[in-house]
Amino acid sequence: MVQFFGAFLRRGLCQFLYRTERRRTLAKVRVEKLQELIKQEVSDIIFNELKDPRIGFVTVTSVACTEDLREAKIYVSVMGDEKKARDSLHGLSSSLGFVRREIGKRIRLRFTPEISFALDTSLNYSDHIQRLLNELHEDKPMMEKGDEE
Numbered sequence: 001m002v003q004f005f006g007a008f009l010r011r012g013l014c015q016f017l018y019r020t021e022r023r024r025t026l027a028k029v030r031v032e033k034l035q036e037l038i039k040q041e042v043s044d045i046i047f048n049e050l051k052d053p054r055i056g057f058v059t060v061t062s063v064a065c066t067e068d069l070r071e072a073k074i075y076v077s078v079m080g081d082e083k084k085a086r087d088s089l090h091g092l093s094s095s096l097g098f099v100r101r102e103i104g105k106r107i108r109l110r111f112t113p114e115i116s117f118a119l120d121t122s123l124n125y126s127d128h129i130q131r132l133l134n135e136l137h138e139d140k141p142m143m144e145k146g147d148e149e
Contacts, residue, residue, distance in 0.1 A: 035063040042074055045102050054091030056084050061120040072113040075120035092117045
């Protein structure tokens, strides 16, 4: 009798753990889909709706949401120098309320996430690395010619 209940409890525990893990996986998939949707909508809002002259050529690179979907951090990259990036980020920050309201209209959620904008410097960093690699590649033939002489 005890063995029966022990097996039953183990099976129930395994099913519970499986369902819990499945819910977590589905929740992660939902968050990822929602992040992509927010990215598309914010890109459209910036490109078509915002008329602030401080906002230059801005690209939404990624969105990071919390698991409960209450907060979303939107990473943007800006073409231009540091001053242009700062001005664009300031312009975007001043339009947070408008962007959040538009997201709420376009995406039906129980709660519209609190949004914040952050500058994504990964593109600048990768461009810097690419320039360094190109310089090394250009210097390599000169080194080989020097070795032959």
